[in-house]
Ligand SMILES: Nc1ncnc2c1ncn2[C@@H]1O[C@H](COP(=O)(O)OP(=O)(O)O)[C@@H](O)[C@H]1O
């Protein structure tokens with residue numbers, strides 16, 4: 001059922017400092033995994049490795065489809081998305097910001113139009129389509145970042161602190177978007193948060209990181 005992600009004994013050092021230590025876990029099945037842990041414990045580093053943007057120094061990271069290990073990282077990267085806490089927004093319209101990921105993948109115009117509209121509606125930004133992205137509020141900017149991730153219909157969606165530094169109304173909207181993504185698209189979702197109540201609301205599984213180690217709840 002969809003992509004499965006298995007990591008085994010993944011370690012990572014930066015400048016001789018051990019950031020990740022022997023991290024092993026399995027993700028998949030359209031479940032939502034919520035990762036919590038102190039600043040600097042290695043959560044974002046782990047997410048970059050899971051999103052195949054970076055490699056561990058040791059250990060294995062395997063994506064499987066029906067038990068077959070997928071080797072083509074480029075093809076794989078099209079099936080997953082990492083949304084960062086501060087999304088780099090291009091100085092153009094909201095529409096073009098979301099369309100970008102499809103354009104670089106060579107998707108045709110009509111499909112881009114339809115999918116961008118869907119993604120913008122899903123995050124409540126349909127009415128801001130032709131606004132300049134840099135003029136959005138911080139909550140809207142967060143939702144724009146999520147729309148950019150959603151538009152490629154990822155099977156695995158990684159969200160690094162999707163509601164950090166925004167107000168309760170935007171937080172509630174983003175939680176609703178995440179739940180909908182799980183229910184309607186059967187995406188496997190991994191997210192990082194510092195809010196234990198939010199973790200309880202959204203997570204099928206709660207995971208903790210401490211000093212670069214994964215500690216299951
Ligand atoms: N590219 C990098 N180069 C050097 N050190 C890094 C890099 N990325 C992260 N670190 C260090 O790794 C540690 C863990 O960082 P991070 O994964 O961002 O933690 P978290 O997301 O849990 O706050 C921190 O001490 C951070 O300074």
Ligand SMILES: [Mg+2]
Pocket residue numbers: 043044045160
């Ligand atoms: Mg982080």
